[in-house]
Amino acid sequence: MLIRAYAKVNLFLKILNKRQDGFHNIESLMSPVNLFDLLKVQKSRQFRITCNDKTIPVDENNIISKTFALVQKKYNLKHLVDVCLYKNIPSGAGLGGGSSNAAAFLQILNEIFSLKMSFDEKVDIMSKVGSDTVFFLYNQPAFVRGRGEIVDKTAVLPSFYVLLVKPPVTISTSSVYSDKNLTLTPYNTVSNMHPVLNYTDVLDSVDNGLQNVVFKKYPETYLIKEKMLTLNADAALLSGSGATVFGIYSSKKYLNKAYDYFKIFNKSYFVYKTENINNVI
Incomplete structure (x- = not known):
């Protein structure tokens, strides 16, 4: 299965205060832009990530690996997956490439394993993976709060x-x-x-x-x-x-x-x- 993972820009980003957990509370208006990575995922006997960008880690430090570990534990998956990631979004760019990859990957897992996740279940998993990953489940302009995991309302x-x-x-x-x-x-x-x-x-x-x-x-x-x-x-x-x-x-x-x-x-x-x-x- 093939899916696009879109980049984002922050039209505004306001830093409110530092939280007890070390993160900062923010408010932002985020919008997808027409630049995307491609993910191809299929069931496999071993878990593997391959990527065209050799600077991207393909081990447990990759956000896709972290997402799979959470889903595997929660839903007791019987198969592993082979992931082919084609990067167009530069890393370390402030464009949300990694977070977008995680959200797109979760959507694919839901389909190929027929998990029938509710939207709230997806939000719960994404909020454990990263700060702005939840936004990419909506994939439309939105106001976000908290450390980035709360989508206040779409725009x-x-x-x-x-x-x-x-x-x-x-x-x-x-x-x-x-x-x-x-x-x-x-x-x-x-x-x-x-x-x-x-x-x-x-x-x-x-x-x-x-x-x-x-x-x-x-x-x-x-x-x-x-x-x-x-x-x-x-x-x-x-x-x-x-x-x-x-x-x-x-x-x-x-x-x-x-x-x-x-x-x-x-x-x-x-x-x-x-x-x-x-x-x-």
Whole structure:
């Protein structure tokens, strides 16, 4: 069975406070974008993960392995699976590639083993696997809270173009959250937001409480953001904890111009032009 695992961007990300478990409470508006990994899964006599990206671990440290272990224990699976993972989403990018892989994998397990999981059962498993994995079960724009595992309500967004640019740096999420310069926003935003947003609403809401930390540690990300704005992006910001910076465009002409610039500017950059998607079928 073959399934797509879509990337996401954080249109806003506010860091509220640190929790007793060491995580931070956040509020975010997340949207899928049309960039995806592919997973092919079939029953097998041994558990195996293969991946086209050799930097991705294929042992018990892979989030797919962790997901399978939880499902196997809970549902007493009699077979193992062979997983072929084809990565298009860069790792360590703030685009949710690993979390999306886990959610897509869970959906496949539910099908090939006929587990008939309820949605709440899927949410329970995903919340044990990672912080933002639950979002990818919805696969549509949504406001999220908690450490990212609570989907507050789904949202409807206008269509717009997205330019993704990731420099060749790896950013530790934990180091960003533990930085002394982290900006906290101790008030509730999501509860006051209407679930249907127009383009002006989207542009007015863009923010990332992590980006000042990342911009200081990795100034190249800040320069990418500023260049996007000079290349007529309607907004530009860091996605998640980075290292991807994304620009929002209403004009395909300006999108293409910026894409061409970054493709030539640095051959080591990951550069991808796409669009947001409101509902993944």
